[in-house]
Amino acid sequence: MSKRLFVKGNEAAAMGAIEAGCRYYFGYPITPQSDIPEYLSRELPKLDGEFIQAESEVAAINMLLGASACGVRAMTSSSSPGISLKQEGISYMAGAELPGVIINISRSGPGLGGIDASQSDYFQSVKGGGHGGYRIAVLAPNSVQEMYDLTMHAFDLADQYRTPVMVLGDSVIGQMKEALVPNPRPVRELPAKEWAVRGKSGGEQRIVKSLFLGDGELEAHNWRLHAKYRQMMEKECLSEEFETADATLLVTAYGSVARIAHTAVAMAREEGLKVGLFRPITLCPFPEEALKAAGQRAGRILDIELNTGQMVEDVRLAVGSGVEVSFYGRPPGAGSLPSPEELLDQIRKHYA
Amino acid sequence: MRHDVLIAGFGGQGVLLAGNVLSYAALDDGKNVSYFPAYGVEKRGGTANCTVVIADGAVGSPVVGSPSVLVALNQGSLDRLGSKIRSGGICIINSSLVDATTLKRSDVKLVSVAMNEIATELGDPRMVNMVALGAYAELTGAVSLEALAEALKAALPERNHRFIPANAKAMESGARSARGE
Numbered sequence: 001m002s003k004r005l006f007v008k009g010n011e012a013a014a015m016g017a018i019e020a021g022c023r024y025y026f027g028y029p030i031t032p033q034s035d036i037p038e039y040l041s042r043e044l045p046k047l048d049g050e051f052i053q054a055e056s057e058v059a060a061i062n063m064l065l066g067a068s069a070c071g072v073r074a075m076t077s078s079s080s081p082g083i084s085l086k087q088e089g090i091s092y093m094a095g096a097e098l099p100g101v102i103i104n105i106s107r108s109g110p111g112l113g114g115i116d117a118s119q120s121d122y123f124q125s126v127k128g129g130g131h132g133g134y135r136i137a138v139l140a141p142n143s144v145q146e147m148y149d150l151t152m153h154a155f156d157l158a159d160q161y162r163t164p165v166m167v168l169g170d171s172v173i174g175q176m177k178e179a180l181v182p183n184p185r186p187v188r189e190l191p192a193k194e195w196a197v198r199g200k201s202g203g204e205q206r207i208v209k210s211l212f213l214g215d216g217e218l219e220a221h222n223w224r225l226h227a228k229y230r231q232m233m234e235k236e237c238l239s240e241e242f243e244t245a246d247a248t249l250l251v252t253a254y255g256s257v258a259r260i261a262h263t264a265v266a267m268a269r270e271e272g273l274k275v276g277l278f279r280p281i282t283l284c285p286f287p288e289e290a291l292k293a294a295g296q297r298a299g300r301i302l303d304i305e306l307n308t309g310q311m312v313e314d315v316r317l318a319v320g321s322g323v324e325v326s327f328y329g330r331p332p333g334a335g336s337l338p339s340p341e342e343l344l345d346q347i348r349k350h351y352a
Numbered sequence: 353m354r355h356d357v358l359i360a361g362f363g364g365q366g367v368l369l370a371g372n373v374l375s376y377a378a379l380d381d382g383k384n385v386s387y388f389p390a391y392g393v394e395k396r397g398g399t400a401n402c403t404v405v406i407a408d409g410a411v412g413s414p415v416v417g418s419p420s421v422l423v424a425l426n427q428g429s430l431d432r433l434g435s436k437i438r439s440g441g442i443c444i445i446n447s448s449l450v451d452a453t454t455l456k457r458s459d460v461k462l463v464s465v466a467m468n469e470i471a472t473e474l475g476d477p478r479m480v481n482m483v484a485l486g487a488y489a490e491l492t493g494a495v496s497l498e499a500l501a502e503a504l505k506a507a508l509p510e511r512n513h514r515f516i517p518a519n520a521k522a523m524e525s526g527a528r529s530a531r532g533e
Contacts (some may be wrong), residue, residue, distance in 0.1 A: 006379050006506070175416050177372070177387040179379055263412035336528075339417020 004179040008149040009169060012180050015101055016042070016052070016151030017075050019185050019252045020162065022101070023049030024074035026344055028082060030051065031115050032171040033105035036077045057082040060090030061102075061320035065274070068098040069208040072194025073155055077103035080121055081112065082146065090164050091130030094225070095210025097195075099158030101151065103167045105174040110334030117170040117256055118332030119314040121141040122310035125168050136164040140254045142292075143199035144178035155234060155274070156188045161228050162195075170306070172256035172337070188257035231283070238281035241292045243269060247276030248350050252291070252315050254280050257306050264343035273351050283311070288318040295319035302350045303327050304343060326350050353383075353408045355494040356416045359445075359484070360401035360433055361425030366481030369507065370423075371402035372483060376503035377495040378406040388415035399428060404495055412468060423484050424450055425467065444487050444530070446480065462493060467531045471522055479522040486526025497523055 008014070014036045017025070033314055037053065044051040054060035060076045067074035070208045078086060083104045093100055106127065108118040125138045137157050139150040147169065154165040199207050212218040242262060244250060253261040258279040268275040278294050280287050295301050297317070303312040312327045319325065328346045330336045357374070361367045375387040383526055389402045403419065405411045418438040424430040424479055425446045431454065437443055440460040447470030455462055465487045471479040489495050495503075501520035505513065 004379060004384070006376060028492040061423055172388065174413065176376060177385075178411070179385060219464075260413040260415050262410075266412060337415055338414060340413045 004083075004181055005176055007144060007180050008035055008175060008177050009141070009144045010174040010223070010267060011039050011103065012147040013077075013151045013167060013174075013313040014039035014168075015182060017101065018043060019182065019253035020048065020073060020155040021185075022049055022073040022075050022155060023052075023276065024067045024072055025049070025073045025076065025269050026060040026067070026074070027054045027076050027078065028060050030079045030200050032107060032112070032174050033077050033079050033103065036103060036105075036172070048160065052195070057085035061086035061093075064094050064102075064278065065089055065096070066096060067196050068093065068100040069096070070197075071193040073099075073159075075101040075103065077105070078107045079104065080109055080118070082197050083121065083124070087124075087130035088349045090136065091132050091134065092210050094130070094134035094136060095132060095165045095248075096208050097162040097225075098164070099155075100164045101154045101158055101164055101167065102130065102164055103151070103169070105169050105171065111223045114333055115171060116332050116334055117172045117306060117337055119170065119257065119306040119310070120332060122283065122305070122307065125166055126314070127288070130273045134339050135284055136163055136227055137161070137285070139165065139238075139344060140174055140281060140283050141167065141169055141324075142255050142258045142279065144172070144176060144180050146281075147173060148180055148182065151186045153330055156185075156190065157232075159193070160188070161232055162208070163228065168255065170256050172259070181205045198351045205273075221279040233288075236282060237285050237287040238310045239287035240279045240281060241276040241294060244276030244278060244294045244298070248274045248300065248349065249276075250295055250301045251275060251304060251347065252275065252280070252301055252311070253304045254283060254311065257304055260338060260340050261304050263340040264347055266343045267340060269335065273347065274335075275347055275351065280311070286314045286318065288314075291315065291318045292320070298352060299323060301325045302346065304346070305329050306332050345348045353406075355406040355421075355492055355496070356419050357402050357421040357423060357488060357492075358416065358419040358433060358436070359423045359459065360399065360429035361481075363398045363400045365425045366401050366478065367400045367425060367480035370481040370485050371404050372494065373482075373500060373503045373507045374404050374406075374488070376506045377499040378404075380390070380506075381495060381499055383408060383462065384411050386505060387412040388414040392433075399432070401429065401433070402491075409504060415484045420487065422490055425480065425484060426450065427454070430455060430468060442491055444484065444491065446484065450479075463487065463530055467526070470525045471528060474522050474525060475518060479519055482516035483526035483529070486523035487530035489523070490530040497527055
């Protein structure tokens, strides 16, 4: 067994970025993700990389756009209000088909809200976020190990599909410490970046842009972006199931609350209740097919989130009208994190 | 094997460091561990707590509603969290600052350790967190005192390693006090 480190989720994400070959980071501090820039400000210079504390979130995302246009692996990170500020840049990156990784260690809202664990940014993350109609891949780690592994994976997805990729966590996942085994990056065949700008080095001119004025040009571009999303839907869905084979009630949850739900499901099993857990790991593309199979097998779903009900809409769309879908939510704020016992109560209540 | 503990006090009592040292000790022992700090707008003098889960298998939830052990370093922590202890669990209080009679629970084993006095006697009242850890290890067997002392190397920055022998002694004193010696 390789050595197990004991680190925060935020640090694990930063370490995963470095292992993935990211050498450029641009960001602006905000709780609860500042351990990421803190770590990278210390480590990137040692690797001949570049760490820039930008003057604002807007500047940081545009620095990411610029670095990515040059063909290098680069990243930014922030938390909910800061991610809102970055949305214009993310839209431009999606339009220009630029890879890049954005980590959102989200906090509670709306507005300034608070710093507590939250899943209120689900809609913003998976439905586009910025203007213009696009989708980016969104990964939802539920452990320190996954913060590391999925950040590495995010870079590969970004390069493979030429798209921004978001890693979505919260203060539970970001601030928690657990064992981390720093695995090397899995090998993935990736296309050469033949689109990246290279200055006046000769050869054919390359232009990175999101402006398409020719007759029919933008419509075709939109369909091309959509085709990439469909391709991701086909090939890149990730999910995890626990005790779902004979379950008659399926709990759906992602990220931090999936950890709490996991224990609640295990407690329910000890009481003899046939309950299972389905955890989407990719929130976009949403693992529709796997959820449909597990949901229809169980016949009944209890969706649990740290908000007033967001992913539950995608759960309903995935399983169709034949499956009864209920929702239990704790909107974020100080003292709102549910305990396993509280979720067990909900499981008992919804168990037929 | 599964242990979970909520360590609580006021900011500055070393509650988070105690959680870290305990975690490193269990990790070194090959266990799975989660360390989850209460993450609010904490400050010196305010409240601080952390939850540590130690398990042979998967940790599951890092958030624990009813901990099997509460270590309360100040009165406010006992007042706020005493009711959460799992029935049949243990409540370790810092009797230097906490009034034992305020825990109105007959289903919980109460252990009083005069942590401030013990730490002060050993030369530094700031070692109150290490006294608490020693008492916890003694009462639960979650980790050994040797593993805790060893874990200080990983949990403390190099420049503070000169304090390790004194801190290890504080752990031993905490364990002795918990044994009723």
